[in-house]
Amino acid sequence: MKNSIIINNKHHPVDVNSEMPLLWFLRDNLAYTGTKFGCGMGVCGACTVHVDGVAMRSCIMPMSSVVGKKITTIEGLSEQGDHPVQQAWLKNKVPQCGYCQAGQIMNAASFLSTNNNPTANEIDTAMQGNICRCGTYQRIKKAISDAALVLAKEVK
Amino acid sequence: MTIANISRRSFIKTASLSAGGFMLALNLPIPNEALAQASGHLSANFNPNAFIHITDSGDTFIYCGRSEMGQGISTALTSAVADELEADWQRVTVKQADGDEKYGPQATGGSASIRTMFIPMREAGAAAKEMLITAAAKVWHVTTSDCFAQNHYVINKINQQKLSYGELASLAANSPVPSKPKLKDKSEFNYIGKSLAQHNQTDIVTGKLTYGVDTKISGLKYAAMVHCPVLGGRLKSVDVSQALTMKGVIEVIKIPRFNVPFGSIGGVAIVADNTWTAQQALKKLVIEWELGKNQTYNTKTYKQQLVKNVEKPAKVIFERGDVSTAFKQAKHVVKATYTGGHISHSPMEPNASVVWVKDNSCEVWAATQSPADIQKTLGQYLNRDPKDIIVHVTMLGGAFGRKFKCDYVHEAAVISKKIKAPVQLTWSREEDTRTGYYHSINAQHIEAAIDDKGNVSGWLHRAAFPPIASLFDPSVDRATAGDLGVIEEHPIGIKNLRSESGEAIAHTRIGWYRAVYALFYGFSFGTFIDELAYKAKLDTLSFTKKLYRHNKTADQHEQVERSLNVLELASEKAGWANRSNFPSNQGLGIAVHFSFGSYVAMAVKVEVKNDDINVLNVDCAIDCGQILNKDGATAQMEGAVVMAMSLSLSTEIVFKDGAVVNSNFHNYPVMRITDMPTVNVHIIENNHKPTGLGEPGLAPFPAALSNAVFAASGKRYRDLPFQPMEL
Numbered sequence: 001m002k003n004s005i006i007i008n009n010k011h012h013p014v015d016v017n018s019e020m021p022l023l024w025f026l027r028d029n030l031a032y033t034g035t036k037f038g039c040g041m042g043v044c045g046a047c048t049v050h051v052d053g054v055a056m057r058s059c060i061m062p063m064s065s066v067v068g069k070k071i072t073t074i075e076g077l078s079e080q081g082d083h084p085v086q087q088a089w090l091k092n093k094v095p096q097c098g099y100c101q102a103g104q105i106m107n108a109a110s111f112l113s114t115n116n117n118p119t120a121n122e123i124d125t126a127m128q129g130n131i132c133r134c135g136t137y138q139r140i141k142k143a144i145s146d147a148a149l150v151l152a153k154e155v156k
Numbered sequence: 157m158t159i160a161n162i163s164r165r166s167f168i169k170t171a172s173l174s175a176g177g178f179m180l181a182l183n184l185p186i187p188n189e190a191l192a193q194a195s196g197h198l199s200a201n202f203n204p205n206a207f208i209h210i211t212d213s214g215d216t217f218i219y220c221g222r223s224e225m226g227q228g229i230s231t232a233l234t235s236a237v238a239d240e241l242e243a244d245w246q247r248v249t250v251k252q253a254d255g256d257e258k259y260g261p262q263a264t265g266g267s268a269s270i271r272t273m274f275i276p277m278r279e280a281g282a283a284a285k286e287m288l289i290t291a292a293a294k295v296w297h298v299t300t301s302d303c304f305a306q307n308h309y310v311i312n313k314i315n316q317q318k319l320s321y322g323e324l325a326s327l328a329a330n331s332p333v334p335s336k337p338k339l340k341d342k343s344e345f346n347y348i349g350k351s352l353a354q355h356n357q358t359d360i361v362t363g364k365l366t367y368g369v370d371t372k373i374s375g376l377k378y379a380a381m382v383h384c385p386v387l388g389g390r391l392k393s394v395d396v397s398q399a400l401t402m403k404g405v406i407e408v409i410k411i412p413r414f415n416v417p418f419g420s421i422g423g424v425a426i427v428a429d430n431t432w433t434a435q436q437a438l439k440k441l442v443i444e445w446e447l448g449k450n451q452t453y454n455t456k457t458y459k460q461q462l463v464k465n466v467e468k469p470a471k472v473i474f475e476r477g478d479v480s481t482a483f484k485q486a487k488h489v490v491k492a493t494y495t496g497g498h499i500s501h502s503p504m505e506p507n508a509s510v511v512w513v514k515d516n517s518c519e520v521w522a523a524t525q526s527p528a529d530i531q532k533t534l535g536q537y538l539n540r541d542p543k544d545i546i547v548h549v550t551m552l553g554g555a556f557g558r559k560f561k562c563d564y565v566h567e568a569a570v571i572s573k574k575i576k577a578p579v580q581l582t583w584s585r586e587e588d589t590r591t592g593y594y595h596s597i598n599a600q601h602i603e604a605a606i607d608d609k610g611n612v613s614g615w616l617h618r619a620a621f622p623p624i625a626s627l628f629d630p631s632v633d634r635a636t637a638g639d640l641g642v643i644e645e646h647p648i649g650i651k652n653l654r655s656e657s658g659e660a661i662a663h664t665r666i667g668w669y670r671a672v673y674a675l676f677y678g679f680s681f682g683t684f685i686d687e688l689a690y691k692a693k694l695d696t697l698s699f700t701k702k703l704y705r706h707n708k709t710a711d712q713h714e715q716v717e718r719s720l721n722v723l724e725l726a727s728e729k730a731g732w733a734n735r736s737n738f739p740s741n742q743g744l745g746i747a748v749h750f751s752f753g754s755y756v757a758m759a760v761k762v763e764v765k766n767d768d769i770n771v772l773n774v775d776c777a778i779d780c781g782q783i784l785n786k787d788g789a790t791a792q793m794e795g796a797v798v799m800a801m802s803l804s805l806s807t808e809i810v811f812k813d814g815a816v817v818n819s820n821f822h823n824y825p826v827m828r829i830t831d832m833p834t835v836n837v838h839i840i841e842n843n844h845k846p847t848g849l850g851e852p853g854l855a856p857f858p859a860a861l862s863n864a865v866f867a868a869s870g871k872r873y874r875d876l877p878f879q880p881m882e883l
Contacts, residue, residue, distance in 0.1 A: 074363030098551070099505045125830070133799070141832070
């Protein structure tokens with residue numbers, strides 16, 4: 001294959017319609033089902049993955065734009081499922097139905113990689129694209145603050 | 157492991173259930189006596205009943221028969237089993253049960269799972285524990301009273317010897333099943349009433365938990381579909397030629413209407429190699445619909461008509477005392493009219509399932525609140541015994557009542573039968589938004605007679621809304637006595653009271669939405685009481701106490717006191733006494749509502765700038781009787797606030813020319829993290845029977861918010877949502 005992408009550190013050939021969104025390539029072609037379909041128009045955040053380390057909405061990201069890029073999904077965020085954001089989510093018992101949480105976690109992890117000392121307003125602004133219908137926002141805010149403290153220590 | 161591999165005679169345990177007054181028949185399978193007699197060769201596993209399986213290594217599996225949609229039931233109920241079983245929670249794996257009547261009624265709704273299953277599940281655990289103890293006593297040649305169970309071991313009181321549950325599993329399989337296992341005293345609980353984390357949290361944060369949209373099996377094909385935009389409409393013609401030219405498209409299939417409760421309304425589906433291709437091909441279909449008689453449905457004018465229907469005399473549903481005299485003798489009369497729009501459940505996971513219809517079997521993997529309903533409908537459709545329809549209940553990515561109605565599973569079955577392959581059908585967000593079972597559009601008009609002592613001496617309450625019953629009987633032209641029952645049963649218990657039901661014919665599918673009618677009754681009662689307090693120049697807390705305590709009906713005494721307890725607690729925590737110190741554009745509103753057996757009060761603090769409503773803080777007090785999981789209860793209230801904020805402030809499903817105008821989250825603007833207030837949950841602990849919390853948290857919120865905005869700005873909102881998006 002001429003074209004390939006790297007997903008969670010593994011190379012995958014790309015042999016699909018170039019307009020196909022990354023979300024469906026992940027879900028239907030590779031069975032990476034941790035990344036969720038919520039809206040299909042980039043307004044709910046359930047499909048958030050990292051493209052070269054930056055949070056992106058995979059439901060509106062055509063394969064043509066990600067060829068050769070490095071993709072990280074929730075399955076690859078950490079080897080042991082122990083990324084500080086994941087740990088903070090567990091500590092704060094964030095999820096209810098959990099369907100949006102992969103997107104929330106991926107968005108939060110990307111955000112904290114650029115700002116590990118965020119204010120409450122900065123957290124709100126960073127996370128406003130991710131909808132949770134169960135209403136876990138209060139715990140998400142707390143979990144992000146907790147994760148930021150851990151990440152700040154790691155940097156020191 | 158299969159539970160069914162042990163042939164068994166069953167006995168029927170019946171537990172009287174207070175909830176709906178119905179009886180639960182729970183089969184507790186007993187190990188085959190023949191097997192037990194097989195000369196010491198014992199079964200490898202201990203399956204004392206449908207809910208428990210302990211292996212020889214002590215690994216313990218506990219089955220939850222109710223659907224898990226984030227409300228925490230699969231942790232609450234199984235931890236109750238583990239508690240009675242004296243199991244080590246770390247050794248327990250929670251399993252979601254397939255659809256099977258041996259788990260008791262599985263339909264998950266009405267905040268009823270705790271009410272109906274708490275005791276039977278505990279009995280299942282207690283029975284298993286007694287069987288393990290019996291087995292150990294036999295080994296040690298002591299009596300069962302010489303033994304006790306603790307943390308996955310049976311311990312010999314005489315010599316402190318221990319046998320693990322794994323060591324005892326095979327032996328216990330031959331113990332007699334106790335007919336009336338003894339339940340623990342509250343003081344002995346290890347898990348019940350604590351704050352266990354939901355069992356599935358690690359799988360969620362690592363992306364491993366599988367939902368209805370996630371099932372992958374070999375040979376799976378993917379489908380998307382479109383429904384007629386108007387209820388009752390039909391497919392006139394479809395040109396599939398363009399769609400079929402797309403690479404990856406396998407077939408176009410017409411889905412028939414299922415004329416059963418919650419049946420698919422029919423439409424056109426496309427099967428393809430992947431979901432995206434199917435979605436794209438749908439856009440290439442040229443479809444002509446015959447829209448039918450509901451094509452004139454327009455929610456704006458319909459709501460205006462409902463208001464007219466409640467502002468004039470309507471069909472009398474209930475009357476007690478002497479209402480006309482009360483109004484004739486009134487010192488003054490207070491009137492108000494409230495409305496609410498349709499709302500859509502819009503769980504984050506759109507409707508989805510996998511179905512595989514084979515010649516001799518049918519297997520379903522679905523996010524469903526009602527597996528038995530799928531078995532029944534597909535059994536009928538495929539002309540097979542419902543028991544032969546295997547339904548695996550996946551995790552539900554939110555549901556809120558929508559996934560009780562499994563039209564999306566019927567559709568997947570049609571497709572699978574046609575293409576003879578397993579099919580995953582995933583609705584688009586647009587289909588999910590536009591082909592719903594909507595919360596009922598509604599109007600209410602209340603008039604209160606106030607006597608010379610300032611007491612409410614008469615109450616006239618008219619409601620008009622198309623009821624859920626319209627799903628089953630299209631001739632239903634208004635809400636029924638049952639639908640208006642809340643009015644006469646409300647704990648304020650006004651002596652002279654009349655309820656009336658105004659005409660309201662359904663033009664779309666009406667379904668129960670989280671909290672159902674309690675949403676608009678909580679709003680009308682809670683807001684009107686605040687309005688009465690204002691007119692009486694009393695603060696709302698004092699007025700509410702006076703109003704409730706004026707009810708001297710003996711059998712409502714408990715409701716009055718428990719309602720006021722939560723209201724006082726929420727008010728106190730929110731600083732009700734100090735509210736005059738708030739900045740002038742801030743206000744505190746309170747309301748209480750009793751629904752689904754639970755009592756919830758909200759104290760909402762807002763800041764209002766021009767028309768911009770900012771919810772700052774919510775203090776929520778709950779009394780749900782004996783509590784199973786404090787953290788789970790707290791989470792339900794936090795979530796209820798967010799969902800109730802959406803429907804109070806902004807979300808409304810709008811119909812024009814018979815079809816839904818909204819399509820996705822950009823024009824169905826649910827709350828986001830930026831809207832989130834601080835929510836503090838306060839739990840009143842007592843020994844009343846446990847009741848559910850999935851729904852009751854929503855009921856008092858809209859009124860408390862309306863009351864808060866009035867306190868802050870003097871502006872009174874009587875229509876839900878307060879500030880709808882123009883569509």
